[in-house]
Amino acid sequence: MKLRAIGIRKYLQVSSALIILGLLVEIVSLLWFHPLSFVLFAFVGATLIGLGILVYLASLVFAGSPPTENRG
Amino acid sequence: MTGSTEILVALIVVTIALAAVFLVRPSITVGVTGKILAFVALGILPALCIDAGMSAHMQRSEQTQFCISCHAMETHGLSLYVDDPSYIPAQHFQNHLVPADTACYACHTDYTIFGPLKDKLQGMKRIYLQYISTPPKVIVISGGYSNLQCLHCHAGARSFEENPIHSAMMASLTSNQVSCITSGCHDTIHNADQVENLKMWSPGQ
Numbered sequence: 001m002k003l004r005a006i007g008i009r010k011y012l013q014v015s016s017a018l019i020i021l022g023l024l025v026e027i028v029s030l031l032w033f034h035p036l037s038f039v040l041f042a043f044v045g046a047t048l049i050g051l052g053i054l055v056y057l058a059s060l061v062f063a064g065s066p067p068t069e070n071r072g
Numbered sequence: 073m074t075g076s077t078e079i080l081v082a083l084i085v086v087t088i089a090l091a092a093v094f095l096v097r098p099s100i101t102v103g104v105t106g107k108i109l110a111f112v113a114l115g116i117l118p119a120l121c122i123d124a125g126m127s128a129h130m131q132r133s134e135q136t137q138f139c140i141s142c143h144a145m146e147t148h149g150l151s152l153y154v155d156d157p158s159y160i161p162a163q164h165f166q167n168h169l170v171p172a173d174t175a176c177y178a179c180h181t182d183y184t185i186f187g188p189l190k191d192k193l194q195g196m197k198r199i200y201l202q203y204i205s206t207p208p209k210v211i212v213i214s215g216g217y218s219n220l221q222c223l224h225c226h227a228g229a230r231s232f233e234e235n236p237i238h239s240a241m242m243a244s245l246t247s248n249q250v251s252c253i254t255s256g257c258h259d260t261i262h263n264a265d266q267v268e269n270l271k272m273w274s275p276g277q
Contacts, residue, residue: 012098012110016091019118023084023091026125030077035142035199038129038192045125049118052091056114 011059015052022048080124087117130188133195134177144198144207147264148176155273158260160253166273169225179221180213210265219245222252 025045029037090113093100100106132138140149152165152175161179164170170178181191194214201207223246226232233239237257244250252258 008101009098012094012101012114015114016093016095016098019091019114020088020095023088023118023121026121027081027084030081030125030128033132033138033141035138035195036203038133039196039199041125041129046122049122053115053118056110 007062008059011055011062015055015059018048018052018055022046022050022052077128080121080128083117083124084121087113087121090117130192133192134174136173136175136177139176142198142202144202144211147267148211148262150272151262151264151267153272153274154267155271156260159263160258160260161262162273181221182218216251217253219248219250219252 022045025048026041029041029045032040090109094110094114101110136149136152139145151159152162154162157163161175164179165172165175177191181187198207227246238245241250245252253261
């Protein structure tokens with residue numbers, strides 16, 4: 001149970017870190033009026049945010065599965 | 073920064089603040105409220121930020137100022153101010169036949185369901201040429217300039233339809249067999265390589 005809880009916490013921390021980083025990149029891309037700003041948003045910002053969401057969804061799957069030590 | 077961009081930045085800041093809660097204290101997801109908050113902060117709001125960000129960037133890339141912010145497009149932007157009505161882009165821009173703030177996009181997008189996406193991919197190719205490969209000395213549109221981009225506005229217009237030359241070759245024009253701009257009829261386009269030697273129109277003169 002403890003191991004599972006620690007795992008979820010790590011997932012959430014990684015997820016939020018990726019999302020925060022991606023959102024900061026998005027802010028920079030919105031304030032930067034340059035042809036590369038779209039590239040920065042699409043390939044860096046959106047990718048980081050998307051990864052963060054995926055990690056969060058993975059944490060839901062992880063939380064939904066029965067803990068390993070209770071099986072059997 | 074426009075009003076919608078300001079709202080988007082505010083939304084992003086709120087999302088960052090909420091996501092930061094889970095970076096510092098992930099244990100709050102033990103309770104039901106924490107779980108719901110996590111779903112909103114790490115699922116719903118970031119997805120909303122991606123969607124709104126994409127929309128904002130798509131809208132911004134339609135602006136004339138955005139197009140000519142690329143060095144290779146500066147002379148094309150300048151050609152909109154040529155003081156000669158035979159220059160088709162200049163005539164359209166100066167007489168507001170196209171919206172001045174989205175002048176490039178008005179004539180350089182495929183008016184199909186995937187048009188803006190196709191244009192973005194073309195834009196990506198140009199960015200690749202500009203920053204990674206070598207940009208061409210003369211910029212040409214791959215596949216040529218489609219008449220559909222002219223007909224999007226001109227088709228159905230009385231002055232266009234009642235013109236005897238147009239009506240005589242309407243089928244060829246609509247099927248793109250005869251080009252509006254390379255058939256000798258309306259062939260004075262940007263001429264970007266000569267534009268710096270031409271007389272310019274100054275708004276408000």
